[in-house]
Amino acid sequence: MSYVAPLASIAVVWIAIVLLNERWNILSCDRFPSPAAKYFAYAWLLGFLMLLAVIVTATARHPATTAELAKTPFVMVFALHAILVLFLAGWWFASGRPPLAEYLNVKEQPAHEVALTGIAVGVGGWIFTLLIAGGILALLKAAGALPESPKPPEMVYWMAALPIWKKALIVLAAMTIEEFFFRSWLQKRIGLIASTALFAVAHSGYGQPLLLIGVSVISLIIGVTFYRTKNVVPGIIAHGVFDAIQLFVIVPLAVRLMGVSG
Numbered sequence: 001m002s003y004v005a006p007l008a009s010i011a012v013v014w015i016a017i018v019l020l021n022e023r024w025n026i027l028s029c030d031r032f033p034s035p036a037a038k039y040f041a042y043a044w045l046l047g048f049l050m051l052l053a054v055i056v057t058a059t060a061r062h063p064a065t066t067a068e069l070a071k072t073p074f075v076m077v078f079a080l081h082a083i084l085v086l087f088l089a090g091w092w093f094a095s096g097r098p099p100l101a102e103y104l105n106v107k108e109q110p111a112h113e114v115a116l117t118g119i120a121v122g123v124g125g126w127i128f129t130l131l132i133a134g135g136i137l138a139l140l141k142a143a144g145a146l147p148e149s150p151k152p153p154e155m156v157y158w159m160a161a162l163p164i165w166k167k168a169l170i171v172l173a174a175m176t177i178e179e180f181f182f183r184s185w186l187q188k189r190i191g192l193i194a195s196t197a198l199f200a201v202a203h204s205g206y207g208q209p210l211l212l213i214g215v216s217v218i219s220l221i222i223g224v225t226f227y228r229t230k231n232v233v234p235g236i237i238a239h240g241v242f243d244a245i246q247l248f249v250i251v252p253l254a255v256r257l258m259g260v261s262g
Helices: 004-024 035-061 066-071 074-094 111-142 154-160 164-190 192-202 209-229 232-257
Strands: none
Touching: 004 035, 035 074, 035 192, 066 154, 074 164, 111 209, 111 232, 154 232, 164 192, 164 209, 164 232, 192 209, 209 232
């Protein structure tokens, strides 16, 4: 896989966003204080998208081995999340520093309602995702499109062996930062389907195309929740529930079933 195609695709997406905003004001939720601020935001977005394309492509081309993962400092797990935070901060500044609750779509609602919604979406989303992914997997197996014993990515073994506190930090970072970016920022500007597609692309570095099915399904479910509630908090909770089930239950169970001690 070459870097040219991903970077060219990103350039096309960026040009489309700029043209659509200049003609139809698709970034109407942003109140840029001046034309200079708006053009800075355009450049900030282009640099961010290009960097993201390089990182995702490099990860997909060269999935990390167990030895490489063992040598990688744990803090590097959060490198991509740090980039997302930096982008959000830069865009917030360029768009006139609106109130953070407004910028991130954090609404004041009864805590118990928000929590119950998030938990229900997270658990229900897992069940629905397993059903969809299981059905597609069965069809692919019946069609002979899958190997007899597909090998999981090395990342799965590495995650299964992590101590509880490290798994908890990964879940916490993913549920907050990814929802603030993919829902509060991205979906609000380019819509549910496009943001879900980009969410799946951002997780393509695992090296397992089948995992993208589950990622896409749960992203779509959380995206619909955000669209209906206009509040990012239920999605944050749902994302946390989904990732916690995956990291604390599904991944260790899968490794155990494959006869590999975690």
